[in-house]
Amino acid sequence: MRAMARAALAAAILGAAAGAGAQDDMDDLLGGFEDMDDYAGAADAAGQGGFDDRPWDLGGSLSAEGSYNLRDHASTTGTDYDGLSRLRLRGTLGLDFDLGERWRGEVVATGWQDLAYAHRDADYTDAVLDTYEKELEVLDAWVAGELGGATDLKVGRQITVWGFADNLRVLDVLNPLDNLEPGRADIEDLRRPTGMVRLDHYAGPWRATLVVTPEHRFSRNPPFGSDFYPVTDGDGNAVRYREIRPDDFEDPDYAAALLGRFSGWDLSLNVARFWMDEPFLDASAFERSPGASQDDFENAAVLRHSRVTLAGLGVQVTRGGWLFKHEAALVDGVDVTRTTPLEQPLPLINAIPIVGALVPDAEGRALPEDTRAVRRYDALLGVEYFGLPDTTFAVEIAGRHLDDFDDDLALSGYRELRGETALRATRDFLNQRLRVILISVLFNDDGRFWEATGGAVHRINAEYDLGGGLEVVGGVLIYEGGDQRPFNVSADNDRLFGEIKWSF
Numbered sequence: 194m195r196a197m198a199r200a201a202l203a204a205a206i207l208g209a210a211a212g213a214g215a216q217d218d219m220d221d222l223l224g225g226f227e228d229m230d231d232y233a234g235a236a237d238a239a240g241q242g243g244f245d246d247r248p249w250d251l252g253g254s255l256s257a258e259g260s261y262n263l264r265d266h267a268s269t270t271g272t273d274y275d276g277l278s279r280l281r282l283r284g285t286l287g288l289d290f291d292l293g294e295r296w297r298g299e300v301v302a303t304g305w306q307d308l309a310y311a312h313r314d315a316d317y318t319d320a321v322l323d324t325y326e327k328e329l330e331v332l333d334a335w336v337a338g339e340l341g342g343a344t345d346l347k348v349g350r351q352i353t354v355w356g357f358a359d360n361l362r363v364l365d366v367l368n369p370l371d372n373l374e375p376g377r378a379d380i381e382d383l384r385r386p387t388g389m390v391r392l393d394h395y396a397g398p399w400r401a402t403l404v405v406t407p408e409h410r411f412s413r414n415p416p417f418g419s420d421f422y423p424v425t426d427g428d429g430n431a432v433r434y435r436e437i438r439p440d441d442f443e444d445p446d447y448a449a450a451l452l453g454r455f456s457g458w459d460l461s462l463n464v465a466r467f468w469m470d471e472p473f474l475d476a477s478a479f480e481r482s483p484g485a486s487q488d489d490f491e492n493a494a495v496l497r498h499s500r501v502t503l504a505g506l507g508v509q510v511t512r513g514g515w516l517f518k519h520e521a522a523l524v525d526g527v528d529v530t531r532t533t534p535l536e537q538p539l540p541l542i543n544a545i546p547i548v549g550a551l552v553p554d555a556e557g558r559a560l561p562e563d564t565r566a567v568r569r570y571d572a573l574l575g576v577e578y579f580g581l582p583d584t585t586f587a588v589e590i591a592g593r594h595l596d597d598f599d600d601d602l603a604l605s606g607y608r609e610l611r612g613e614t615a616l617r618a619t620r621d622f623l624n625q626r627l628r629v630i631l632i633s634v635l636f637n638d639d640g641r642f643w644e645a646t647g648g649a650v651h652r653i654n655a656e657y658d659l660g661g662g663l664e665v666v667g668g669v670l671i672y673e674g675g676d677q678r679p680f681n682v683s684a685d686n687d688r689l690f691g692e693i694k695w696s697f
Contacts, residue, residue, distance in 0.1 A: 253286040256694035260374070263669075266420060266685035269431035273315045274420040278688065279325075279374075280309040287333075296338030298349075304329040318418025324373065325419075333386050345393045350386040353404055355450060355463055356520050357509040360615035360634065361591045363520040363573045364463050364505050367404065367448060369412040369470055375421060375679055376634065376650035376670055377690060385410055388441075399453050406446035409439050411498070412470050415679060420686055423678035426487065436496040439468055444500065461507040463522075472496040473528045476561040481535065494561070499528040505571075514580025518589070520573040527569045529595070532605040533562045559604055568596040583621040590614050590642050608638040611647070611677070626658045630668075636677045648680020649673040654690075667691040 260279035267273055283305040291297050310317060310326045335349030356364030360380065368384040388408030394401045415421035417433045426432050446467035453460045479485070479493035505522030575589035591613045595602065598609040614635040621628050636647030654668025667690070674684030 249288060249290040251286070251288055252697060253284065254694055254696040255285075256283045256692055257281070258283065258690070258692040260688050260690045262420075263687040263689065264685040268418055268420040269422060269425050269429060269682055270318055270418045272317055272321070272418055272420070274686075277309050277313060278420075279307060279690070280312065281305050281307040285332075292336060292338065296336060298336035299333050300331070301333040302329070302331050318416070320416035321418040324413070324416045340392075343395045347389075347391045347393075350388045350408070351391070352384050352386050353389060353391060353402075353448075354384075355448075356461070356507050357459070357518045358520055358573055358575055358589055358591075359587065360617055360632070361573055361575075361589045361613050363522050363571045363591060364461070364503075364507050366465060366467065366470070366503060367406065367446075369410050371413045373413050373415060373419075373421075375415075375683070376652055376672070379632075385413070398455055399451065402448075402450045402452070404446075404448040404450075406448070406467070407442045409441055409443070409446075409468055411438065411468075421679040421683055423680075423682050425682070432491060434474065434491060434494055434496050436472060438498060444468070457512070458508065458510040463503065463505045463507070465503045467501065467503070469499040469501045469524075469527065472498050473564060474530045474561055475528075475564055476530070477563045479560075481560065490560075497528070499526055499566070501526040514578055516577040516579065518573070518575035518577070520571075522571045524569045524571065526566050527595075528564045528566050529602055529607060530561050530605045531563050531565060531601040532559050533601055534559050534604075561605060567598075570594045570596065583625070585617075585619045587617040588615070592640070592642075606676075610638060610640055612637045612640060612642045614642045626660075628656045630654050630656070636675060636680065645673050646675055647677030648675025648683070650680075662696040664694045664696070665692070666694070 258279060258281040259277070262274055262276060262278050265273075265275035283303065285301065285303040287299065287301040289297065289299050304327075306327045307325055310322060331350065333350055333352070335347055335351045337345065337347035340346050353367045354365060355367060356362070358365070362380065365380070367389075368387055370380065370383040371385055372383070387406055387410045390405045390407075392403045415423070417431060422431055424432050424434070446465065448463070448465035448467065450464075451462045473496070474494055475497050476490070476494040478495075479490050502525045503522050504525075505520065507518070507520040509516060509518045511517075571591065571593050573589060573591040575587065577585060577587040579585045593611045593613075595607060595609055598607070603609075612635075614637070615632065616634075617630070617632045619628065619630050631653050633649060633651045635643070635645040635649045637644045638646055649672070651671040651673075652668060654666060656664060656666045658664050670686075670688050670690065672680065672683045672686050674680050
């Protein structure tokens with residue numbers, strides 16, 4: 194069934210190629226770091242009046258979103274997730290404003306209420322209701338302007354994009370993601386703004402950027418009780434651990450980048466010292482006594498975040514209708530969990546999971562013991578073709594290699610080499626009022642980049658501009674099960690989704 198779905202998706206991509214119709218703008222394709230706003234230009238606009246000679250501009254959107262599960266299934270806590278899973282009403286309001294001639298600011302807030310949870314008679318956990326039922330959040334909140342003719346400053350909650358890849362992440366580590374419904378949106382729509390102080394200096398084709406991030410935000414992952422919650426014991430029951438996060442202003446993140454833009458190619462050099470987004474399991478406080486139980490282990494073990502150092506580079510080159518991308522990074526100080534055999538089995542202990550992978554069923558004969566720090570080497574290759582009218586195709590492949598790999602890490606469920614492959618096709622119709630997107634992301638190991646041993650997500654969606662600020666979106670998500678999170682629990686989570694949105 195899953196192989197047939199992947200074959201159907203490939204056939205649809207080929208069909209889009211055969212019927213392709215105007216060429217994408219080159220500025221959009223060499224966009225990588227262009228998401229990192231040029232505030233000198235913004236300040237110039239403000240100095241010339243900006244916002245149609247008004248010192249402020251108010252805008253926003255109202256939307257209704259829905260999701261419908263195609264398969265009857267339950268979460269690992271036993272919650273029934275058949276049928277309607279989302280009926281969300283959302284409002285977003287943003288204010289842009291001038292602060293004198295050379296400075297400007299923006300504040301954006303959003304809130305939603307999901308009616309599906311009151312409509313459905315299901316036993317949701319408190320964590321699910323707290324996360325999915327309603328929300329009120331400040332997204333962007335910053336001020337920016339010039340400190341001199343070639344230096345800009347931006348302070349507040351914001352998004353800073355590193356790297357050139359569009360579908361996978363190697364260098365793009367400065368903002369966490371919203372992963373509550375995996376695969377539903379593109380990365381550019383998933384980044385969570387974070388409180389930063391950012392300084393940009395321009396000299397010829399070069400831009401130097403310094404970033405200090407005192408606010409520590411981490412990705413929003415499916416909570417305990419969600420049908421995407423991936424952490425289970427050896428019997429498939431959901432397991433929950435306390436997570437210890439650094440306080441804001443405690444050991445801020447630091448980052449620096451040097452970006453050069455040249456004729457036909459771009460280069461970036463990046464370094465960062467930051468709290469790693471993905472946590473590790475620290476079981477060092479657990480005492481391995483013969484009477485120890487599963488509850489004892491779950492109470493003693495905690496999730497922590499590594500303090501890591503990244504050094505990396507990125508290159509993108511355009512040749513005719515082709516765009517080639519490469520990113521590489523060394524990440525030092527990645528804490529990983531060691532699982533070791535027991536001299537005597539602990540009969541009250543199930544096989545214990547590590548966040549991100551499952552320990553093989555060891556029948557109480559192995560247990561996470563302590564942690565150690567390793568290096569990880571990440572690399573990405575990508576190619577995008579935009580030589581056909583109104584159509585683009587893209588392939589990105591990333592590999593993540595753990596250094597100093599041994600049996601203790603293998604027993605914990607880690608992989609020496611994990612791979613990710615993204616295949617994407619985009620086609621515009623009806624004078625670019627209708628856009629159709631087809632994307633598959635495969636997760637794998639041991640360099641088998643065209644397989645989905647770790648799981649996969651496929652998405653087909655259409656976006657139609659009705660005019661007058663109205664847009665409708667509809668699509669389908671198809672999941673393949675595997676041994677990487679959250680695909681160890683999401684094989685039956687296929688769903689239809691839709692949205693109608695009015696922007697003003």
